[in-house]
Amino acid sequence: MGITERKQREKERRRNDIIDAAERLFFKKGYEHVTMDDIAAEAELSKGTLYLYFKSREDLHYAIVMRGLEILNRLIREVYDPNKKGLENILQMGESYIRFFREYPDYFKAIMFFDATKFDKVETESRLKILGNDSPLIFFMEVLQQGQEDGSISPDIPAAQLAIILWAQVSGVFEFIALRGRMLDLMGIDNIELIRNQIKVLLYGLAQKKEH
Amino acid sequence: MGITERKQREKERRRNDIIDAAERLFFKKGYEHVTMDDIAAEAELSKGTLYLYFKSREDLHYAIVMRGLEILNRLIREVYDPNKKGLENILQMGESYIRFFREYPDYFKAIMFFDATKFDKVETESRLKILGNDSPLIFFMEVLQQGQEDGSISPDIPAAQLAIILWAQVSGVFEFIALRGRMLDLMGIDNIELIRNQIKVLLYGLAQKKEH
DNA sequence: TATAAAAACTGACTATAAGTCATATTTTAA
DNA sequence: TTAAAATATGACTTATAGTCAGTTTTTATA
Secondary structure (H helix, E strand, C coil): CCHHHHHHHHHHHHHHHHHHHHHHHHHHHCHHHCCHHHHHHHHCCCHHHHHHHCCCHHHHHHHHHHHHHHHHHHHHHHCCCCCCCHHHHHHHHHHHHHHHHHHCHHHHHHHHCCCHHHHHHCCHHHHHHCCCCCCHHHHHHHHHHHHHHCCCECCCCCHHHHHHHHHHHHHHHHHHHHHHHHHHHHCCCCHHHHHHHHHHHHHHCCECCCCC | CCHHHHHHHHHHHHHHHHHHHHHHHHHHHCHHHCCHHHHHHHHCCCHHHHHHHCCCHHHHHHHHHHHHHHHHHHHHHHCCCCCCCHHHHHHHHHHHHHHHHHHCHHHHHHHHCCCHHHHHHCCHHHHHHCCCCCCHHHHHHHHHHHHHHCCCECCCCCHHHHHHHHHHHHHHHHHHHHHHHHHHHHCCCCHHHHHHHHHHHHHHCCECCCCC
């Protein structure tokens, strides 16, 4: 008796249809300029129905963030090579991040513009996923740990903290680009060049290496 | 005939009174939970009057951000020592940043929670100040430049880009703390320890230095 | 196949808060 | 003394997120 299963699938599909509709509008018109009524019309459903599937507008936005994080997570994990040293893997992950930024700019913006202060308006279940075992942050931590063990990454700082620092620093630069890209243009600084330079700083730091 | 000047002063004072009122409420109840009517009542003025002095709610929030940036700017500049090397000055500036984070947490949050996507709702004049000559970012740039000239800072990356990278990276970590402090608590990571470790990463990078 | 219960959906309605504007009050200049 | 200018007011307009009583569709049961 597969009726329950079929209904489950249908529910899932409808949920996705709503996310698709929201995504089309958000990506086209920007998060500010899309109302729940717009989304309802685009999804060919009534507004009330949206609230059967999503707790709030933020929850719907967050569903798009989750799609983005899944893509990013996949890109990061698929370049992992257990035969390489930790540092090299981290470098590869940096490349994946850049690729995500270039190839999925809309998802990138969805993640950047999600207002974490409104996390409480997101379904509890979804909230947990971001820190779950398959999150990019956890994977970061594991690879850094390996790097410390194989001697390619400095062991002074606990891997957990290093992972957070890296993640937050990279997010900071991406956010800067997302919000102030116009300013960078005026200064004649190319986005990708800036990101590559950031990776250099991450690896080797600001300090001039002593010659001897 | 000092009437114009007096009126100017009075206007300035009223403007400040409004910012004071908004600040008291924002700092006490959080940005989400304060309405323009609340602020009008706290300032003992009508709501209409607020709009004579501020273009929008965001503009008022931004006025508080400006106060915070001025404090930060002062803290950063007052530790500058022209006799020290660039790298050392950058380190001192890092300490100032930490001090700002500890001593002015409300202003810190005001800056973090200002939504840069809403920059267009801010008075044009105010918008420019943040990139003016006396902004922390410009000062950063100058000190990094000096560090590159005195050989203490790696010359590979143009100072302007280095300044943006540093600024954005540091903001990223502070934002992480502001938004996900709860998560750090759960992981048993102390905020200040995390910031100090970030400074290490900024200076020396992730990579293990080769012994020889 | 008829029917009652459950599930899914609807859209008019409510609540809230930002921003406006015609009017009133206060200050200045002559 | 008074008219013009500057400042202040708060009821009103507008916008939109979220709700809920009622309707339609689907499923289970006799």
